[in-house]
Amino acid sequence: MNIKTNPLAANRLTEKIGYKFNNPDLLFQALTHRSAKGVHNERLEFLGDSILGFVIAEALFQQFPKHSEGDLTRMRSSIVRGVTLAKLAQDFNLGDYLVLGPGEMKSGGHRRESILEDAIEAIIGAVYLDAGIDAARTLILSWFATHLSTIKPGVQKDPKTRLQELLQGKKIPLPQYEVIDIQGKSHNQTFTVKCTTQMLADEVITNGTSRRKAEQAAAQQVLERIQNDKS
Template identity: 45%
Template sequence: MDKLQKKINYQFKDINLLKQALTHRSVGKNNNERLEFLGDSILGVVVARELYQRFSGIGEGKLSRFKSYVVRGQTLGLIAAELKLSNLLILGSGELKSGGHNRKSIQADAVEAILGAIFLEAGYKTVSEVILDLFKVYLDDINPNDTLKDFKTKLQERLQKFRQTLPQYTLVKTTGKDHNALFTVRCLLQDQKIQVEQEAKSIKRAEQMCAEILLEKL
């Protein structure tokens, strides 16, 4: 964990807090879900403020798209890979057997949980510095002239261009309750006979993840 702390440029006073941030719910009650919930909120606030300050002449709609681009699951997954979190995740036996270390959603949640843990221990200013450092490449990558359409919109426009059947999104199952709920969504491309399933903490996010994978397949 020393290498991880060097990479995020933050040294935990309470190492148990970092361990909790890396602990999946499959282990038991003392897991990272509450920290992930907190980190997700803090990440959104920090990125929103940074975008607000960087792009003073841009409206709310575009700022929202920029924010979604920066904090999306794919970005969190890339950061998790840079931090090599897969080797540090603490998982229950079931998740270990099913290859949970390699699940991007678990890694992404751990990134947010780490941010939540830093906020609890050191406050807003410190976690803001960590976030802006970790996400710098993605923030700098934003071109204010880009539309940054979401993946569902891109997929629909591509299919419409070739006059193909639009994607069908179906909620397959819901597990857990309240803020701990997980939603599994299936997306079918009828003409191509392709379908994918993705799990996320909101239906909208799961749909976006499905659309992103299908765009890559096409």
């Protein structure tokens, strides 16, 4: 759905994200991937990434006045990690509104976690340019309210560590991670990683803007599927 030519789609999306733009062109740019023609969202993504990190760091700094820099860093990383941003984008059905080039459309780019993650950061950058830091802060804190209210210092372990500890506790061999594809130029790559484990009958394949992010996303998916199998 192209929000530039479909006002109803634009209204639906702004209701979902909780912000109405003074300059709708900024939202359109935030949704435009570099594979499409015209102005894309890479610069907005860069800006939004920094603003997101700052706002979450500020919130944690105020929420936990007696905890160390290490605790605050781990908590911030657990909140702003790629898999969390991609899940947020999925909750907004953001993939339905992305503007992609023909190649990305054919390969399912509207579902790719790295593209969804980038779009969330680009929207934050767009909100900042549209209305300033206070508007961006308000939006971010509303999006991550549940994460901030439930997070606790000292217990933040990344998905790969949690999966490793789970398997070790069951005396099952550790998962195997394999990079099966790398796309893009050296400064802006997307890594595709395959994760296999005896805990699942089939493999898990995820994407990320670095090998580490892709592996963490894969581990998170494995953990979620194991949990779903139990329930």
